[in-house]
Amino acid sequence: NAGVMQNPRHLVRRRGQEARLRCSPVKGHSHVYWYRQLPEEGLKFMVYLQKENIIDESGMPKERFSAEFPKEGPSILRIQQVVRGDSAAYFCASSPAQVDQPQHFGDGTRLSIL
């Protein structure tokens, strides 16, 4: 009865590299959400996806960031050409199709940019 699985737990990248964060939702959940927590701040919504569709990306920076949730496999948050300001904890959450169901959170990926 696995919960939301995120990997890696910690990721270190140098400026200019790419970061790929993975999220496997709870089995049977078709909705995935990504949130970012900058140091000493609360969580901020980034993107909401359903299988093969981006539903709401209003919180995602327009450049360098992308997200996908393919038909098979985990959801991926990709950050290209990372900069120091991308250092943060990235949390993934999943929920069933019904909109009134609560989200289940993963343990997050801590991204550090050198």
Place this chain on the structure above:
Amino acid sequence: AQKVTQAQTEISVVEKEDVTLDCVYETRDTTYYLFWYKQPPSGELVFLIRRNSFDEQNEISGRYSWNFQKSTSSFNFTITASQVVDSAVYFCALSGLTGGGNKLTFGTGTQLKVEL
């Protein structure tokens, strides 16, 4: 737009004291959900409670209790007889149905320090 305000940035108490964490929210949705999460020093998010906007009954779970007041748009969280293990950052959050889905809007969190 939705907004959650946690005015208390940091609270320090001595063990066994009661402590209340405040949460005020803004939303135009008529149906919405309110949440509290705990983030201990290890960093994960621990779900504590979800409350439907139509249910204004207060809730008690062990040493935790929640006071939902729609008239003042508040959803306060009280820990009775606090313990050192309660030390964490606590987040209040809100979700509505505007735009589809139920993305969460978080407050900035309250850091609770419980000392011996």
